[in-house]
Amino acid sequence: MSKLGLIAGGGDLPREIIKACQGADRPIFVVRLRGMADPDLAGEDGYDSGVAELGRTFKALKGQGCKAVCFAGNVPRPDFATLRPDLRGMAALPGAIAAARHGDDALLRFLAGEFEKEGFVVEGADQVVAGLTLGEGPLGRVVPREGDVLDIDRAMTAARAIGGLDIGQAAVAARGVVLALEAQEGTDAMLARCAQLPAALRGAAGAPAGVLAKAPKPIQDRRIDLPTIGPATVVAAARAGLAGIVGEAGALLVVDRPAVIQTADELGLFVFGLPPKSDR
């Protein structure tokens, strides 16, 4: 396996990829995006880079002998007015700004294209880490009950619909009503506001009700920015009074799977993989 260049944004996914590479004896070089990558990654072989320093990043990755790159972790949309691109980044800027006007996903696809133009192969996180995605069926011990079926359908339909508009990847439904849709605020903030809705709308402590659904955008390049859950997602869903979490099998990244299973089992939530949508 060729040496991997990891473009690391925020959150725990980059760490998971580093661990997997180390476990598989695959060499890895980490480009830590400044202000985004977890400070804990400072000790890894790699360097800190501004998000628009494309020339410097290409040079570093080539110098390290990386032929493949993987994008992982959250990368908030940059403020183009205050970016500090290097020369190569400057050349890409007009294209990046034009792409960004079509949404975050268009921007990411544009960026991946720039790496491919330089000869890099773009690998998805789930290609680098075997078994990273949710499979079909329950992940832990808890399974959905009949009363959850309507909410699973409503939440998944809503998540797919906003994904189709390149807006977000997640939705919450309870008792037949969509409580919240994710746009730029992120899943954790969306779940936090569900927790503050009147109890009549969502599940009460004694009787959890409702489902968080995360779905890939139909237009999205699946090598970049697949929806992700981790143990913190399960805790936040429980706090919101929900009964469980669903995703599309093969298209939801599960970070720290053992902790996700343990947390879900302890809190009594299901984590369930639905068959991929057939009409895609």
Place this chain on the structure above:
Amino acid sequence: MSKLGLIAGGGDLPREIIKACQGADRPIFVVRLRGMADPDLAGEDGYDSGVAELGRTFKALKGQGCKAVCFAGNVPRPDFATLRPDLRGMAALPGAIAAARHGDDALLRFLAGEFEKEGFVVEGADQVVAGLTLGEGPLGRVVPREGDVLDIDRAMTAARAIGGLDIGQAAVAARGVVLALEAQEGTDAMLARCAQLPAALRGAAGAPAGVLAKAPKPIQDRRIDLPTIGPATVVAAARAGLAGIVGEAGALLVVDRPAVIQTADELGLFVFGLPPKSDR
């Protein structure tokens, strides 16, 4: 004009309807929904009612000689487990619960149907109050600039899409990206979270950017629950750094229009009515 029975939920719209009826010498009787209607309405001719006391409400309205009713103001979805219906309300309960499983709008349509079955005519707020809806074009002095056109289109498309799913009526887009979608939290909460997003995503204080769009749901009975704005909406949009607000002409209720215009002009926001969507 026949005496109007006003079913009053939360917010300022019921007061606007009472004022309009008084100005037009139309008699009005106010059913103040307990826990929802503004306490200031206590002095009006009317009575307090639980949301499920249908029999009592029908009897009171008929005793008052009301032949028409108007639903106005926010009515949060009830907790069916703790409702206290009277006998007539009890009879409607199974239908209401079944309707609620299809969304809030289905529940409201069901309720309007129950009043019609009793012989009442259901009037929309905009039928009772002349000139209550937004017209085409700008409402105040400020007009959208060329740079706002993309955001107007993205926000309106998103608002219509979630309306098509009977989820919500409002969306915010800035610089080509949809920042937030409204579900059960309401427009004010949605705008408050936009204000907390990184400035790179939305408009900064010096350079407002972004648009709040409110659209009717395509399936909705336009006599009930049309989207609404008031002066507080304009203030919240300004706090979120937005450049303006758009709605569909004839399908956005403007509560306290003089204050909306004054606030928008002072804060430099546009309030703009788009032509109704032709393919409805």
